[in-house]
Amino acid sequence: MDYGSFALVSPPAIYGSELLTWVLLGLALYWGAVVALQNAGRLPDYIGTQGPILTFHTKRGRELLDRLARPKRFWRAWSNLGVGIALVVMVGMFVFLLQASMSALSSPQPATSAVRQPRNILVIPGVNDFLPLSATPGIVFGLLVGLVVHEGGHGLLCRVEDIEIDSMGIAMLAILPVGAFVEPDQESSKAASRGGQTRMFAAGVTNNFAVTILAFALLFGPIVGAIGVAPGAAVGGVAPDSPAAEAGIQPNDRITAVDGTPVEGNEELAERVEASQGEQMTVELNGEETVTVDRALSVTAAMDDGPTGLSTGDKILAVDGQSIATERGFFDAVGDDGRVTLTIEPADGGERVERTVPIGAAVSVVDGEPLAAETGPTDETFVITRFDGERVHNYEQLGSLLEETEPGQEATVTGYFGEEQRTYTVTLDNNPRTGSGFLGIQANPGTSGVTVSDIGVQLYPAGEYLALLGGNGDSPFGPITDTFLGQIGIALFLPIFGVIGLMPFNFAGFTGGIQSFYEVQGALGAFGDGTVFLLANLLFWTGWINVQLGFFNCIPAFPLDGGHILRTSTEAVVSRLPIDATRGMVRVVTTTVGVTMLVSFLLMLFGPQLFGG
Known part of the structure; x- marks a missing residue:
């Protein structure tokens, strides 16, 4: 079956081998049930199958498309703009995938690198290591918006170019929407001009990019402008067996005071702890409860096989025999010495050890x-x-x-x-x-x-993330976020910032408990924190998903839009050459580019496993 243009969304992968086993078993049972129903003739006529994927077809909505398509001159001008954008992005995607595949061959990263794992290319919360389940509503909403505007664009331009539509619908893998489609009539599609066909294929990605710009403009403007950082030091993580963990401090808490002295932000916590006297101090959490915390310098994060041999949860008790309990005291004791001897209390409760590092x-x-x-x-x-x-x-x-x-x-x-x-x-x-x-x-x-903390907490950069989204504060990336397109570019990488080492944590929207680090202010405060955070999440993921759909569908390979645009563009170029052009010439070009893209894409995903350490 030819779907004309198909808005592809990658199928799910699994985080964790046990979960992978259960999901694969579930998919096998589901697929078996689909095959059994198909063989028994129990599937309705409007449901088709493509392997384990069910396609639901309908003819409803064609009259609405006919009405919307009446200003044909406007829609053709809009789509001509989209054709130009699509061609530029197609070339960019071709170059990007080639470079990515060559990088996998020439400088393969370790196969265990989290960013390069195939499952982390997929936008599935709870499956992708960097997308928490709490982000699911925003991701699903953005996906549905992306599919509707993408395939709606194809359907609309079909009617503008007088191409009949046989059916429209959605593709499902079990309960997951993995794609949508518009099925044009083959005869009227062939009768349309090359320009008309090209505009039709480019309409989907054009709409995706337009939605991206609109969503991020609203997010970076009025929505983030109404969000401020709540007072206190934002606790993003707590080291196991650290003084903070033993005192009951948990991730997403805010340390609002130390020994009765207010803490306004992350940068003040170290000063308040340093000023504290004695072996214990009182810590106020979220402006509500107070706990007692022992003073000790704890390791909150450590690189694998690092030069110090330290692990998360270890405590540093002394430097060259000088007892220390704070980060400032640690650096004062180190001074100008390049190598020092640390006295360490291991997180596993073993005997104290000394190590020169x-x-x-x-x-x-x-x-x-x-x-x-x-x-x-x-x-x-x-x-x-x-x-x-x-x-x-x-x-x-x-x-x-x-x-x-x-x-x-x-x-x-x-x-x-x-x-x-x-x-x-x-x-x-x-x-x-x-x-x-x-x-x-x-x-x-x-x-x-290694990163260390006076009490064993790792602080969440709430202010920095808000600045990257257009809020008040200094951006940690300088002038790159001074422009709207620069902000969009940064926003696309926020969910993996922690993994690639640019920030200590990933950002997946105002979800997963980090809402406690922020507060709504100004006129929008009347709608309540929950409403504003929900709008922010929906806009963030709608913009993020739509730009991903736009770029992915611009890959010049079938059955993506880029592959169809490549074919019509190649036909237009070949027809103007002073040679006897044939369909075979066009097929050679499109097949060569398509196979190159497929091989490059596979190498980008699996090259680290094949060639890495």
Whole structure:
């Protein structure tokens, strides 16, 4: 069956092997039931099957499309604009997939990398590691909006170009909507001009991009403008067996006071804890209850196989024999020493141990970049302790120093590979994002690959995320978010920011308990926090899903819209060449591009597993 243009939505994958087993079993039973009903002739005429997918067909709605299609000149102009946009995006997607596949072959990432797992390419909450189940309403709403406007655009342009519609409908995998379709009449479709066919195929992605712009404009404008950061330090995570965990502090709590002194935001928590006296302190949570917390420096996150050997939940009791209980006390005790001896109380309750480790910014050296030109290719973690003469205790300090440099500047870099100290003189390249000097490193946040907290909490950057969405505050990415398109570009990566190391947590909308970090203000406050957060989530995921649908359907391969646009465009070009054009010539071009895209897409998904470590 030819669906004309099909708005594809990827089928679900599974997070967790046990859940995978149950879902695969359920799908097998479901598919068996579909086959049995089909063989018994029990499926109604309006239900078709494509493997395990059921397609529901209807002819209703064609009269509405006829009425909407009356201003044909307007819709043709709108779709001509969409054709131009689609062609640009098609070329961009072709180049992107080729580069992604070549990257998988030449520099494969570890097969265990969460971002590169195939399941995390899919927009299924609870299945994709980065999309919590609490985001489901917004994702489903955005998906339905995307499917309706996409296929509605195809149907509308069918009538504008006098192409008859046999049926319209939706495709379901069990209870999941995985696609929608408009089925044009084959004879009238062939009779339409190439330009008419191209406009029809481009109409869906044009509408998706228009909805993206509208949704994000409303989100970045009046909705986020009515949201502010609630007072207190936002607790995003609590280290196991830490003083905070033992006191009953939980993720999504706000620390609003320490020893009776108010805490207005994340940046004040360390000062309040440092000012506290004694081995214990009182901590007020959410402005309501007070708990007693022991003072101890705990590891809240640690890189795998890091240079310190520390694990989440470990406590650092002393530096070179000097007892410490706070983050500031830790750095004061380290001072200018590149390597120090830590006294550690393991999270598993074992005996205290002493370990001599480097203290600085733990980075991976990127091949082919300025630092690698001096160190040579290496997979070993490099702990930078000094940059251009300045002491570096963590990656944040190194990042600040790099922002003050300029491309072409020479800088000295001192650090440790294992126990060996080395110093390099590096000529910095240009950082295209900031315009400052570029060293060529991959960051591991925190100190020597670990983050520590005075009481064992990891703070959620509520203000930074709000600024990235157009709210008040300083954006952590500088001028890139000063433009509307830049904000959209950043918003597309928010759900995986924590995984790729740009922020300590992912952002999947105002869901999953993080609403407690925000409050609604201004005129929209009359509608209540729940209503405003719901609108924000619906707009965020509607914009996010629609731009994904638009880009995905612009891949120049069948049965996507890009494949059909490629065919009609190739026919138009070949027909103007001073040769005896044949249908076979067009087929060679479209097949070659389509197969190239399919292979590139598979390599992008599975290349790390095939060629990675």
